[in-house]
Amino acid sequence: MSGKRSLIRSGTTVDQMVRAIGDRIVTGVLRPGEKLDEVSLATRFEVSRTPVREALGHLSAMGLVERRPNRGAIVAVVTQEHLASMFESMAELEGICARFCAERMTGSERRALEVEHQASARLVRLGAEEDYEYFNTEFHSRLDRGAHSTHIYELTATTRSRLAPFRRAQFRLAGRLAKSWQEHDAIVTAILRGDGAAAGKAARDHVSIVSEASAVFAVGDQPKAASTTPVTAD
């Protein structure tokens, strides 16, 4: 590989392909059910079929693409039913995390959670959607890590990433920002109180509401935003 494509971010060719293709799926450039031809992708990104193939394997493991033996790969088709199932699972997983947090978080973890959460209140007042989204991600990351369970963490992370395409625009909905913060507050309060059952319930309810807010953006209504992963091709 003669130095070209050196302007690109990082990692192996396979990683680049995973990001490039995955991003195009997540952003809706590649639509669910669309055929993913290996040679087309390879020529398009100016690499050989080998890394493309491997990338499709990764994406398949992530659940973003579906692979039929000897019959090529397609962008995973997520039915309304399966989407609901994923949100349901997410709610349960978050609930477990919150419950474990209430029972297991260290003193410094609790303090950090509280501090960050209170700090984010300012963003709600300002209506800073972008910044709040960052805090929101950080908040949930704290919950996931605070559960002190590596495997639950993995399950949560993979599920969250699979849901990413469907929850992107949730904070654009009117009033969602303030409501989100209130729900976070219920979770934080319960955790600090050490009330696992209440924390779990609050976290489950939180996701359930996000689910409803995101249902709008489900199948057949994917945005066509530009890719955020620049590559030489395209």
Add this chain to the structure above:
Amino acid sequence: MSGKRSLIRSGTTVDQMVRAIGDRIVTGVLRPGEKLDEVSLATRFEVSRTPVREALGHLSAMGLVERRPNRGAIVAVVTQEHLASMFESMAELEGICARFCAERMTGSERRALEVEHQASARLVRLGAEEDYEYFNTEFHSRLDRGAHSTHIYELTATTRSRLAPFRRAQFRLAGRLAKSWQEHDAIVTAILRGDGAAAGKAARDHVSIVSEASAVFAVGDQPKAASTTPVTAD
């Protein structure tokens, strides 16, 4: 591929490699931390490096092997802590499944669950460990499917497969068979009663006890049983 190796079970070469290598990891022939050299594996199984590489990718996604970029793959090292975390997750997942079963199972599903469960009582009296293990698998499969949640099903399936290496010999422990059946009975009773909370608790407790029973077989104490996936090589 010139017709040879036709005596083997099925599927593509990659699938065979996944099974062959995965089985050797699961059965302890390949020990945690052991280096997985691509050319060695390829020559050993008389295939080229390509399917071996792809298989290692799959196994990496399954969590059975660990891949370091440019530095090869090793059999995943499962720490005592991570193992505990996996059993904990399994308990929670089974709990969720049982709860959902109590709330959602159809009439015929409930009947089938009960019938099969009662039938397995005979195996306990006979001490038929092998046959009971089959029923046990079927039982849990019913629970997973009865939850009517495709994504929870996936999470449960992957977690279960990752735990497989550590729970194999559980029924060999004295009295485990009868105890297992009693725990199943508690779950079934609660489900048929429609008591989700009780079913969830019973299922969680069930896994917890399996966890304790399996802890004996954790890191550093893997058996060296022969592979159950015959391949031309070996």
Add this chain to the structure above:
DNA sequence: AGGAAGGCAATTGCATACACTTTTTGCCTT
């Protein structure tokens, strides 16, 4: 003698070539 730099061997990562499977298209039969 100890450490660092450079080179060599081994192994992974990518590209290309070949084999087999599936699908499509066109021709032949009914």
Add this chain to the structure above:
DNA sequence: AAGGCAAAAAGTGTATGCAATTGCCTTCCT
């Protein structure tokens, strides 16, 4: 004209070869 079969084309699955990276060993300098 319609349906089915066959052959070719398209595309995936596997093999092999080449480039690039890593780790180690040797060697040279301080």
